[in-house]
Amino acid sequence: MRGGGALRGTFRASVAAALAVSVVVCSSAGAAADAPAGAPVLLQPRAGVYDPAAPSRLDAMASSFLIPGWGQMKLGNTGRAQFFFGAEIGIWTAFTVFKVQGKLRRESYLEIARVRAGVASPGSAGGEYYRNLGRFESTASYVRDLRRDARAQFPDDLTARDGYVAMHSPPESLQWEWQSEADRQLYKDKRSDSEGAYQKARYMIGAAVLNRLLSAVDAARSAGDASRAEGVSFHVRPDPDSEGPYQLCVSVPMP
Numbered sequence: 001m002r003g004g005g006a007l008r009g010t011f012r013a014s015v016a017a018a019l020a021v022s023v024v025v026c027s028s029a030g031a032a033a034d035a036p037a038g039a040p041v042l043l044q045p046r047a048g049v050y051d052p053a054a055p056s057r058l059d060a061m062a063s064s065f066l067i068p069g070w071g072q073m074k075l076g077n078t079g080r081a082q083f084f085f086g087a088e089i090g091i092w093t094a095f096t097v098f099k100v101q102g103k104l105r106r107e108s109y110l111e112i113a114r115v116r117a118g119v120a121s122p123g124s125a126g127g128e129y130y131r132n133l134g135r136f137e138s139t140a141s142y143v144r145d146l147r148r149d150a151r152a153q154f155p156d157d158l159t160a161r162d163g164y165v166a167m168h169s170p171p172e173s174l175q176w177e178w179q180s181e182a183d184r185q186l187y188k189d190k191r192s193d194s195e196g197a198y199q200k201a202r203y204m205i206g207a208a209v210l211n212r213l214l215s216a217v218d219a220a221r222s223a224g225d226a227s228r229a230e231g232v233s234f235h236v237r238p239d240p241d242s243e244g245p246y247q248l249c250v251s252v253p254m255p
Helices: 002-019 057-066 069-075 078-117 127-135 141-152 158-168 183-227
Strands: 021-025 233-238 246-250
Touching: 057 069, 057 183, 069 078, 069 183, 078 127, 078 183, 127 183, 141 158
Parallel strands: 021 246
Antiparallel strands: 233 246
């Protein structure tokens, strides 16, 4: 065991003597500034420009998540910033348009229900009521369907049946009877258009979230590309102090 340790020590000493590489810390200017005149640089560090004023990756990500394109603008990527910011404007413009469409179409189908079906106070009920308003030609037709459901759920309990029907029947101000099948179909079409517009508006919210995520990821990648020269780099050059054939230069960026 002792002989093996001595052999390994001799081997390491021999390698070190053969390489005779000294280690120094260089400035961020790189090997060319530190090497003596006319001395070749054997291994150059990767080219890059370190800007200490550039935003960090986290700063760029947070900025772009808050306002898509802001992180890219901080990094000087004007084209990418315009793309994400333009997408954001387009998304919220579409959201506003769809919300307005949904509201106008809702007002239209509520007016149809008031005029063509005799609903005294349209707009005061929940979504299930408006679905039933389009499914059944009148309140009486709807109540008959309720009684069928009650019989199926409570076959031997007449009190429970009556309670079920009473609980689900609309109040007098919301009772209806369509003048014609065409009127009911028009109501259904208008309501479908309104719901479709509101659904598209909800999609735009999802698109806005996605745009923020994509912008943040892109800003993080751009910040990483811009700051890669910030880290410590290494290169090999002839030793100007003649302490060995070569010198390992550790380049550290300086502000």
